[in-house]
Amino acid sequence: MGWSISDIGHTVLDAAGMVPVVGEVADGANALWYAAEGDAANAALSAASMIPVAGNLATGAKWAKRGVEAADAIADTGRTANRATDAARHADEAVDGARAAGRGAEAETLTLRGTSYRLPGWEMQPLSYTKRAPEETAALRQAFDGGIRKDFLQDLGTRNADDLRAAGMTDAQITRVAGGRVPQGYQVHHLKPLDDGGTNAFDNLVLIRNDPDHMLVTNHQNAVTRGMEPGDTRQVEWPMPSQPTTVWPDRPGGGAVPLDGQ
Known part of the structure; x- marks a missing residue:
């Protein structure tokens, strides 16, 4: 007043x-x-x-x-x-x-070989990317190649066979996954990369179609981390699935789509 x-x-x-x-x-x-x-x-x-x-x-x-x-x-x-x-x-x-x-x-827009793609079902998330020492990354990669990849695939093929079937995989492909082997045309991808701070935990892994989906993500990683030295930190936008998933594409006909006119 x-x-x-x-x-x-x-x-x-x-x-x-x-x-x-x-x-x-x-x-x-x-x-x-x-x-x-x-x-x-x-x-x-x-x-x-x-x-x-x-x-x-x-x-x-x-x-x-x-x-x-x-x-x-x-x-x-x-x-x-x-x-x-x-x-x-x-x-x-x-x-x-x-x-x-x-x-x-x-x-939804990533680039590979001069072509832009939409990646529906994925989104950019902010990530403080700190480059690991190469020997630490190598040790994690060795553990992954030495048995963790196989363990993940066996778990995926036995416990999540319905997810694989919903993604359009054949029974032969599902059997291969349950045996711990990567089906042709796929890769096991670390959602948060080992080079940064990712781990070999199963919830950081996804079975992903290699071309173009996995290649798009890898190409993006190479672009945004170019020139970084061990210990360097850089704020980046990182492609991640919008919803938790164990396989990608998660349905027939899903995944990366070239933009019109490319």
């Missing part, structure tokens, strides 16, 4: 009205001032303040009234601030949504 000259003047006279001898004069002046402003209620309270004892109660009533008005003003300010905070939060959410939508659209 802003204080006008009138508010200040009345408050000073209210305070003076509490002083013996001069108080009645101050209360009288205050009553006349209120009356001139057309404020009959406060004029009456100021006039009553001229009466001993009762006058103190009247002055207290006026101050209490101003306290309530100030509290209401503060509450209004708080509500206004809350509304502004809500509006700012909604604006931030809208910006985040727009950024997310932009990432989703961007992620």
